[in-house]
Amino acid sequence: MQQIVDLQNSPEFQALDVQVISIARDTVEEMAPESQVLGISSVPILSDPDLKVSAEYDVLQWAIDNGEPSHTFVLVDGDGQISWIKDYGAPDNPERTMYVEVDELIRFVSKNLNQ
């Protein structure tokens, strides 16, 4: 959740005018208390209990051992087209991480939206 908090609270990321949406398998009942404690208010925290949306976006190819998405970003441009996808958490990724610096995400997003 720290990834979401840091994106939400970054003035530099906000300046990109890009809406972040979080998607995980947890139920809303499981995610609501922590979202509130962490002060998440502008990033929708969505529940994908059957992983249907995760499968549609083909992010389960990088799933962790229990079949859940790992740490994958999908950028959709203003025309509704997927312009960038990158996974950071696949078990076979030698540079595996479950946290990406906001500056790195800003660079990728800016580059792929031609900002």
Place this chain on the structure above:
Amino acid sequence: PSALVGSVAPDFELDNALGGKTSLSEYSGTPVLLFFHMAVG
């Protein structure tokens, strides 16, 4: 290493822990960064 780059993003509507439901189409015209991640609970 995705091949989906360049294709139309599938729309969806899911329950939002902040309340109600949220769909991708709500943000039509706005760039969206979807973040798929492991369970937090």
